Amino acid sequence: MNRAFSLIALAFALVACGGGEKADTGKKATTDTAMMSSGSYEAMEVMDGGTITGVVTFDGAVPALKKLEITKDVNVCGKTAHYDESLVVSQTNGMANVVVKITSIAEGKGFETMSASSEVDQKGCAFIPHISLVPAGAKLTILNSDGVLHNIHTYSEINKSVNVAQPGFKKKMTQTFAEAEMIRVACDVHNWMGGYIAVADHPYYAVTDANGNFEIGGVPAGTYTLEYWQESLGTKTAEVTVAAGASVEANAMFAAGS
Numbered sequence: 001m002n003r004a005f006s007l008i009a010l011a012f013a014l015v016a017c018g019g020g021e022k023a024d025t026g027k028k029a030t031t032d033t034a035m036m037s038s039g040s041y042e043a044m045e046v047m048d049g050g051t052i053t054g055v056v057t058f059d060g061a062v063p064a065l066k067k068l069e070i071t072k073d074v075n076v077c078g079k080t081a082h083y084d085e086s087l088v089v090s091q092t093n094g095m096a097n098v099v100v101k102i103t104s105i106a107e108g109k110g111f112e113t114m115s116a117s118s119e120v121d122q123k124g125c126a127f128i129p130h131i132s133l134v135p136a137g138a139k140l141t142i143l144n145s146d147g148v149l150h151n152i153h154t155y156s157e158i159n160k161s162v163n164v165a166q167p168g169f170k171k172k173m174t175q176t177f178a179e180a181e182m183i184r185v186a187c188d189v190h191n192w193m194g195g196y197i198a199v200a201d202h203p204y205y206a207v208t209d210a211n212g213n214f215e216i217g218g219v220p221a222g223t224y225t226l227e228y229w230q231e232s233l234g235t236k237t238a239e240v241t242v243a244a245g246a247s248v249e250a251n252a253m254f255a256a257g258s
């Protein structure tokens with residue numbers, strides 16, 4: 001009797017897994033998000049939305065990038081040089097990898113318009129991009145382009161921690177995170193690997209490019225608090241007023257130790 005029950009349970013589990021492997025369109029991801037996220041964000045058509053643009057800069061001398069020592073799988077991981085990415089500043093003082101978001105917004109554009117792919121690759125034994133952006137409750141695609149063992153190990157406070165091995169033959173897997181949070185991700189096989197997953201409860205998020213630039217479009221007219229998050233220097237906020245169909249600049253500056 002017990003055994004029969006186990007077999008039935010197993011059959012259900014297999015069916016559930018099979019369903020999960022389907023390729024999702026962006027639209028489906030939005031639906032998933034609406035169903036699974038505990039947030040109250042509602043997607044709607046934004047007529048005549050405004051755009052927030054800006055540049056995040058570092059106040060001070062451009063810090064030198066620290067080279068990291070590659071101690072394992074050197075034939076794969078050592079093909080390119082690796083640098084500490086905890087504070088990456090361009091020659092024009094632009095800060096890369098700053099997550100910029102509207103702190104609170106109840107309704108607006110759909111998640112399919114979010115200007116980043118919900119995908120992270122382990123390539124050359126680094127997380128690329130350094131910060132990936134994924135809607136809460138939607139699938140983050142995790143690739144292993146290296147053909148060596150990696151493991152995704154997340155350090156989170158709100159979401160459940162993930163610690164999953166991804167052997168070289170397993171090129172692709174997915175994970176979902178239910179709640180909005182900045183989650184640090186590491187690999188226990190290669191201790192220099194580090195990145196972040198930004199789990200978003202609305203689509204008004206952006207990650208600055210190599211020169212510190214960002215753009216958030218389709219914003220309903222109104223006054224918002226913008227938050228700038230940098231992994232070493234913390235957060236800053238600014239108030240920004242967006243007019244219908246217009247562009248507004250919202251720059252930020254971080255100083256060392258600020």
Ligand SMILES: [Cu+2]
Nearest residue numbers: 150187189190
């Ligand atoms: Cu690894």
